[in-house]
């Protein structure tokens with residue numbers, strides 16, 4: 505299969521369900537090889553953790569800058585950090601396709617979203633599993649992506665949490681349709697496999713983050729194709 509075509513900044517790569525492998529548990533000592541293995545993905549999901557918002561520490565802007573040089577896949581940056589008001593714009597300035605910060609961590613979420621958009625990035629907001637959908641449901645027009653966490657943020661390799669998250673996705677999809685927000689991406693992140701991808705897409709998700717199910721596979725390109733096949737059969 506051909507690598508995904510470079511998409512126009514700010515636009516979706518295509519209208520279907522997006523497949524966004526997370527490199528969290530991949531070989532980060534071989535960034536070039538890791539990115540080459542997911543060349544058929546729509547976006548590459550980069551988990552930034554600060555050791556405070558979540559009990560894990562990963563990478564920051566300097567490494568994202570290297571990733572950006574090593575691939576033409578649009579970068580889907582997921583910030584699990586405190587004070588995104590201060591730090592999120594740097595990732596947009598680096599050229600990330602989307603920058604998603606946590607609602608629970610932001611002081612002025614709408615101001616962060618406005619800044620991200622003004623810098624040419626898609627503005628994403630993420631909700632932990634226990635964070636009510638009401639925190640964002642009336643604000644959808646200010647965002648380009650809502651990330652529904654289906655595990656507690658911090659680590660890859662956890663089980664998909666279905667309780668509560670399916671209803672959250674359904675409510676978000678309903679509201680986005682009512683408001684004609686056709687470009688809004690609803691993303692799920694955590695424990696996504698072929699089985700749980702079907703549950704998420706049926707509930708309204710149109711972006712699937714998958715770490716373990718892609719990188720634990722002997723053939724990451726086949727795992728990406730498998731998720732795409734499930735998404736297309738359900739969506």
Ligand SMILES: O=C(CO)[C@@H](O)[C@H](O)COP(=O)(O)O
Nearest residue numbers: 657658660661694695715716
């Ligand atoms: O943001 C996170 C974890 O906090 C995710 O992006 C995970 O890295 C996805 O990994 P799997 O659950 O698919 O292993």
Ligand SMILES: [Fe+2]
Nearest residue numbers: 526551582693
């Ligand atoms: Fe993530």
